[in-house]
Amino acid sequence: MRKHTLVALMQDRPGVLTRAVSMFRRRGFNIESLAVGHTETPGVSRMTLVVESETVEQVVKQLYRLIEVLKVSDVTFDPTVEREMALVKVHATSTTRSEIVSLAQIFDAKIVDVGTSSLIVEMTGAPGKVENFLEVIRPFGIKEMMRTGRIAMVRGSRTHQASDYIDVEENGHIAAALN
Amino acid sequence: MAEKMTGAQIMCEALVREGVEVMFGMPGGAIMPFYYAMYDYRDKLRHILCRHEQGAGHAAEGYARVTGTVGVCVATSGPGATNLVTPIADAWMDSTPIVAITGQVSSAVIGKDAFQETDITGITMPVTKHSYLVKNIEELPTVFKEAFYIASTGRPGPVLIDITKDAQQARTVPNWDVKITLPGYKPTLQGNRKQIMTAVKLLAEAKKPLIMAGNGIIMADATEELRSFAERTGIPVITTLHGIGAFPEDHPLSIGMPGMHGWVHVNRAIQECDVLFNIGARFDDRVTGKVSTFAPNARIIHVDIDPSEIGKNVKTEVPIVGDARMVLMAMLEEMPQRDTTEWMHKIREMQSHHQHRQQYLVREAGTEDILMPHDVYAALTRIMNERGKYRVATDVGQHQMWAAQLIDWYRPRTHITSGGAGTMGFALPAALGAAVACPDETIWVIVGDGGFQMTNQELATIVQEGITNIKVAIVNNGYLGMVRQWQELFEDRRYSHTLLTGPDFAQLARAYGVCGITVEQRGEVEAAIEAAYAHNGPVVIDFRVEREVNVFPMVPQGKSIGDMLTEQPEPTATA
Ligand SMILES: Cc1ncc(C[n+]2csc(CCOP(=O)(O)OP(=O)(O)O)c2C)c(N)n1
Numbered sequence: 239m240r241k242h243t244l245v246a247l248m249q250d251r252p253g254v255l256t257r258a259v260s261m262f263r264r265r266g267f268n269i270e271s272l273a274v275g276h277t278e279t280p281g282v283s284r285m286t287l288v289v290e291s292e293t294v295e296q297v298v299k300q301l302y303r304l305i306e307v308l309k310v311s312d313v314t315f316d317p318t319v320e321r322e323m324a325l326v327k328v329h330a331t332s333t334t335r336s337e338i339v340s341l342a343q344i345f346d347a348k349i350v351d352v353g354t355s356s357l358i359v360e361m362t363g364a365p366g367k368v369e370n371f372l373e374v375i376r377p378f379g380i381k382e383m384m385r386t387g388r389i390a391m392v393r394g395s396r397t398h399q400a401s402d403y404i405d406v407e408e409n410g411h412i413a414a415a416l417n
Numbered sequence: 418m419a420e421k422m423t424g425a426q427i428m429c430e431a432l433v434r435e436g437v438e439v440m441f442g443m444p445g446g447a448i449m450p451f452y453y454a455m456y457d458y459r460d461k462l463r464h465i466l467c468r469h470e471q472g473a474g475h476a477a478e479g480y481a482r483v484t485g486t487v488g489v490c491v492a493t494s495g496p497g498a499t500n501l502v503t504p505i506a507d508a509w510m511d512s513t514p515i516v517a518i519t520g521q522v523s524s525a526v527i528g529k530d531a532f533q534e535t536d537i538t539g540i541t542m543p544v545t546k547h548s549y550l551v552k553n554i555e556e557l558p559t560v561f562k563e564a565f566y567i568a569s570t571g572r573p574g575p576v577l578i579d580i581t582k583d584a585q586q587a588r589t590v591p592n593w594d595v596k597i598t599l600p601g602y603k604p605t606l607q608g609n610r611k612q613i614m615t616a617v618k619l620l621a622e623a624k625k626p627l628i629m630a631g632n633g634i635i636m637a638d639a640t641e642e643l644r645s646f647a648e649r650t651g652i653p654v655i656t657t658l659h660g661i662g663a664f665p666e667d668h669p670l671s672i673g674m675p676g677m678h679g680w681v682h683v684n685r686a687i688q689e690c691d692v693l694f695n696i697g698a699r700f701d702d703r704v705t706g707k708v709s710t711f712a713p714n715a716r717i718i719h720v721d722i723d724p725s726e727i728g729k730n731v732k733t734e735v736p737i738v739g740d741a742r743m744v745l746m747a748m749l750e751e752m753p754q755r756d757t758t759e760w761m762h763k764i765r766e767m768q769s770h771h772q773h774r775q776q777y778l779v780r781e782a783g784t785e786d787i788l789m790p791h792d793v794y795a796a797l798t799r800i801m802n803e804r805g806k807y808r809v810a811t812d813v814g815q816h817q818m819w820a821a822q823l824i825d826w827y828r829p830r831t832h833i834t835s836g837g838a839g840t841m842g843f844a845l846p847a848a849l850g851a852a853v854a855c856p857d858e859t860i861w862v863i864v865g866d867g868g869f870q871m872t873n874q875e876l877a878t879i880v881q882e883g884i885t886n887i888k889v890a891i892v893n894n895g896y897l898g899m900v901r902q903w904q905e906l907f908e909d910r911r912y913s914h915t916l917l918t919g920p921d922f923a924q925l926a927r928a929y930g931v932c933g934i935t936v937e938q939r940g941e942v943e944a945a946i947e948a949a950y951a952h953n954g955p956v957v958i959d960f961r962v963e964r965e966v967n968v969f970p971m972v973p974q975g976k977s978i979g980d981m982l983t984e985q986p987e988p989t990a991t992a
């Protein structure tokens with residue numbers, strides 16, 4: 239079954255994230271991945287979520303019921319750049335260290351911390367690639383790991399810009415007043 | 418001119434500007450500044466002191482349901498606010514426009530478990546259309562304007578405004594020059610042209626079309642348009658529990674209520690129809706029964722102002738997002754006249770075969786004198802129609818289903834009940850709100866002995882406010898009747914905690930200063946109802962009806978609406 243990737247733009251008002259997340263929970267939507275952050279426009283947040291396909295239509299419609307939600311797009315079938323990030327603390331001895339480093343190089347991952355018995359690797363990439371990297375690194379012994387949710391952006395000139403849906407300046411004033 | 422006002426004064430002023438005339442509530446610490454200011458507004462804003470915040474909330478709902486405008490309720494923080502949760506949830510389920518105003522502890526102590534602090538915006542988040550926590554006085558004019566706009570437009574619903582005590586006490590020169598900027602909230606009113614044409618074509622070509630009218634018709638004030646549409650096309654109309662009043666039941670095209678306690682011929686018509694045109698109903702499970710077997714032959718057209726309702730429960734071929742009235746008007750222009758005589762004839766035949774209401778009037782020999790619940794409804798419907806100008810608030814249980822089945826409903830906004838949430842205790846306070854809104858009409862309350870005991874304290878409110886146009890009919894069976902019915906039919910008569918003793922309701926009424934009447938004989942029913950009309954004040958009639966009567970027909974939960982129980986099943990040998 240195909241997973242769907244949704245991109246939602248929402249006004250950054252108190253409680254909006256809680257509202258969205260509480261709605262997912264009570265409607266029993268299975269959200270596989272969720273990432274939220276600021277956008278090019280002050281006072282507008284952007285959410286990327288990955289959901290099961292049978293519920294995708296209801297997820298979109300229920301999101302639209304939230305007053306702050308400006309736009310929800312299903313980008314599953316668009317050409318996109320999708321990224322996830324993982325920080326992994328790997329068990330590393332003097333004998334395995336160089337092997338881990340060279341594996342990281344192959345995956346374009348960065349070594350961001352070196353300890354006596356461990357390394358922290360920062361892996362950023364398409365979701366499948368992050369998965370593959372974790373696969374090859376796992377046998378060395380993962381001590382700690384933190385993965386982010388997926389973020390996505392459609393390639394080319396098509397945009398999901400907040401300014402298409404709101405008066406940017408006004409929204410900025412309101413957002414500033416609320417903070 | 419540019420005089421400073423307190424936040425509380427701004428709240429009062431904002432309510433006046435929104436056209437609010439009455440609100441229902443109870444004061445307490447965190448909302449006291451608002452009540453202080455209200456004192457100066459007593460000529461413009463009527464406040465009705467309820468005996469419990471739940472009552473205030475349902476009263477606001479009742480007011481909203483009969484007027485079509487926003488009902489307002491007020492409570493203090495903590496327990497005051499949590500007492501509003503049930504009516505807020507009720508309004509959410511039934512799309513009733515209310516604004517709930519709650520006081521909150523001062524912003525300095527929020528989050529510190531201060532006295533009577535409760536995160537009411539958090540608690541109500543899943544059951545509000547929107548909510549605000551206001552800590553800054555400057556936001557008040559905008560927040561009130563937005564709240565009323567959101568509550569009353571699109572698919573209506575409850576909006577909560579939680580205001581900290583310090584924001585109520587602060588002073589500022591209010592800026593009333595606010596415009597609503599809600600870029601994420603733009604309800605679609607006009608239906609999509611292409612879908613409308615598809616719907617018209619489907620209906621024009623259908624052999625057995627059916628209209629299902631829901632609350633959306635009433636909320637959009639589309640009853641005239643529905644009538645024209647039905648008459649133009651000859652398509653029969655079924656009205657859901659909340660669609661009652663959307664189409665007059667004495668109209669030749671009205672066939673009645675569908676669903677769990679709907680009529681057999683109506684559910685059969687749904688199962689047989691080839692096009693089902695649902696306007697403003699949401700395919701609740703009490704209507705559809707087992708969804709996979711619902712309307713198996715029908716191509717479905719669904720008009721709803723809320724896109725998320727379309728396709729949620731039932732697969733829909735033609736979705737039309739829009740306001741019921743506007744969509745009907747657009748369709749009416751395109752709709753050809755057509756002939757449905759044969760189909761109508763078939764439905765009426767099914768109806769006569771399944772006896773419809775008549776079955777309730779059949780009395781076995783030797784039982785003629787027993788006071789059956791149906792005797793109450795028969796007398797009530799006759800006398801109410803004779804007197805005219807009535808509305809009825811019903812509670813939740815058997816008496817509610819009998820009211821929906823057995824009373825003749827003609828006008829929108831005359832049947833006020835808790836449908837989606839099924840909240841016992843709804844009827845009396847909702848009637849209070851309706852009575853305040855319609856002082857020239859008689860508001861009947863039909864309530865069970867169980868539900869009455871949940872909110873009967875509002876009788877005191879009714880007396881204190883000098884409200885005279887509320888008459889209460891308690892259908893007293895000494896049981897939590899609807900639950901007992903399920904226990905009888907599906908749980909081997911294990912009457913686990915459904916036997917209910919109550920006080921002598923007539924005496925209880927008298928203790929409140931309300932006229933109380935007890936009826937135990939069949940022959941006393943009409944006289945009691947006439948006496949209730951004759952008495953210039955609230956009346957409670959305790960109808961002590963036959964105790965173990967069941968509501969039929971019935972679709973057992975989770976079963977297909979094609980399989981209705983139409984009468985008492987034979988007792989099983991083991992029972
Ligand atoms: C607040 C609340 N609690 C419990 C229920 C479950 N319930 C549904 S009907 C019913 C029985 C109602 O009894 P009564 O008010 O006497 O009405 P009757 O069915 O006997 O007419 C109960 C307990 C409910 N709907 N609402």
Ligand SMILES: [Mg+2]
Binds near residue numbers: 865866894896897898
């Ligand atoms: Mg009862």
